[in-house]
Amino acid sequence: MAKSTTPSKPASARQRGVTMTDVAKHAGVSRTAVSFVLSNRENASISEETRTRINDAVQALGYRPNAGARALASRRSDWYGIVTEIVTAPFAVDIIKGAQDQAWLDRRFLLVAPSDQADAQGPNQGLEDAATEKLLEQRVEGLLYAATFHRGVHVPQSANEVPTVLINCFDADGKLPSIVPDERAGGRVAVERLLKAGHTRIGVINLDPDIPAAVGRLEGAREALTAAGLDLDPELVVSGYATADGGYEAAGRILDRYQGEHRPTALFCLNDRMAMGAYDAIKERGLTIPGDIAVIGFDNQELIAAYLRPKLTTVALPFEEMGALGVRTLAALTAGQPIIADQQLVDCPLLERSSV
Incomplete structure (x- = not known):
C-alpha cells in the first residue's frame, strides 16, 4: 500500500489547539485525572505511574494550560x-x-x-x-x-x-x-563628603524649590552643616531648575558673587544635569575641578556622571x-x-x- 502523501501539521499548529481532553486520550486516563494532576491537587488518589503518563502526554503534545481560565478558577x-x-x-x-x-x-x-x-x-x-x-x-x-x-x-x-x-x-x-x-539622607551624605574633604563654604544649586527632592536634599545638606557647627548661607543657594543651562547660570552667579577667600570651594548640585552645566561655568572662569572647586551631583545619571571630566562624584537614586x-x-x-x-x-x- 502506498504511503499517504498528506503532509503532517507543523508542531506549532498541533500544539496550539491541544486540550486537556487530548492529554487524557493520549495518556489513557480520564479528563478529571488530568485536571487533578495539572492543578497539583494533593488529596487526589492518583498513582505515580498515572501521574508520569499524564506528564509525558503533556510534554509529547505540547499542552499549555489556559492561563485566563485558571486565573478565573483560582482567583490567582x-x-x-x-x-x-x-x-x-x-x-x-x-x-x-x-x-x-x-x-x-x-x-x-x-x-x-x-x-x-x-x-x-x-x-x-x-x-x-x-x-x-x-x-x-x-x-x-x-x-x-x-x-x-x-x-x-x-x-x-x-x-x-x-x-x-x-x-x-x-x-x-x-x-x-x-x-x-x-532624599534627606542623600543630601546629608553629599555634604558630609564635602566637609570631610575640608570644604566649609559650600554653594548649593537647587532644583525647583517646591518639589520633594529639592526640599529633602536641601534639608539634608543643612543638617550636615549644622552638625559641623556651620550655617547654610542663603546667598549660596541658587535654583538651577534641573537643567544643564540652569546649572551653568546658577554656578556663574555663585562664583561671580564672591571673590578670593569668600568664594565657595565646593558646589553641591541637586542633580547631575545641573552639575554638567556647573562644570562649564567653573572652567570658563579658569578654575579647576576639584583643585579650585569640588563638585557633587545627585541622581547618578550614568551618561553624564561617568563621562564628565573629571568624572562626577554623585549620590545615586536607588x-x-x-x-x-x-x-x-x-x-x-x-x-x-x-x-x-x-x-x-x-x-x-x-x-x-x-x-x-
Whole structure:
C-alpha cells in the first residue's frame, strides 16, 4: 500500500489547539485525572505511574494550560501589573528591571502598561485609567504605579480594586503605600563628603524649590552643616531648575558673587544635569575641578556622571532597589501580611569618582 502523501501539521499548529481532553486520550486516563494532576491537587488518589503518563502526554503534545481560565478558577494569575511613564526614561527604567527581577524570584511575572510622560500639567489621566483597566482585565494580583521623579500622584480609582504599591512617588490622598528615595539622607551624605574633604563654604544649586527632592536634599545638606557647627548661607543657594543651562547660570552667579577667600570651594548640585552645566561655568572662569572647586551631583545619571571630566562624584537614586522593594511589598499585601510602613524610604548611596 502506498504511503499517504498528506503532509503532517507543523508542531506549532498541533500544539496550539491541544486540550486537556487530548492529554487524557493520549495518556489513557480520564479528563478529571488530568485536571487533578495539572492543578497539583494533593488529596487526589492518583498513582505515580498515572501521574508520569499524564506528564509525558503533556510534554509529547505540547499542552499549555489556559492561563485566563485558571486565573478565573483560582482567583490567582501569578501576574503583577505596573503602570508607568518611565518605559523610555534614560535611567529611571531601572525601576522596571528591579521589579521584574524580584517578581521572577517570587515566580511571578510583570505586565507593563505604559502611560504618558508627566509634564507640567501632569500625566494623561485618560491613558492611565485605560492602562489600569487593561491590567485588571488580565486578572493581575496586584498593581505597581511607578513615576519618573519623586512627587505626589493621584492614581486611577480602579487601582483600589487590588493591592497597589507606589514607587518613586506617593499617594496625594494618603491611602496607598509607597516606596520613595530618602532624599534627606542623600543630601546629608553629599555634604558630609564635602566637609570631610575640608570644604566649609559650600554653594548649593537647587532644583525647583517646591518639589520633594529639592526640599529633602536641601534639608539634608543643612543638617550636615549644622552638625559641623556651620550655617547654610542663603546667598549660596541658587535654583538651577534641573537643567544643564540652569546649572551653568546658577554656578556663574555663585562664583561671580564672591571673590578670593569668600568664594565657595565646593558646589553641591541637586542633580547631575545641573552639575554638567556647573562644570562649564567653573572652567570658563579658569578654575579647576576639584583643585579650585569640588563638585557633587545627585541622581547618578550614568551618561553624564561617568563621562564628565573629571568624572562626577554623585549620590545615586536607588531605582532598582525601589522596584524590588515595591514587588516585595506587593507580595506581602497580596498574601494578607502586614507591611512595615505606609511609606518606606530607600537609601541613596554616594558614588565616589574624581570631582571631590
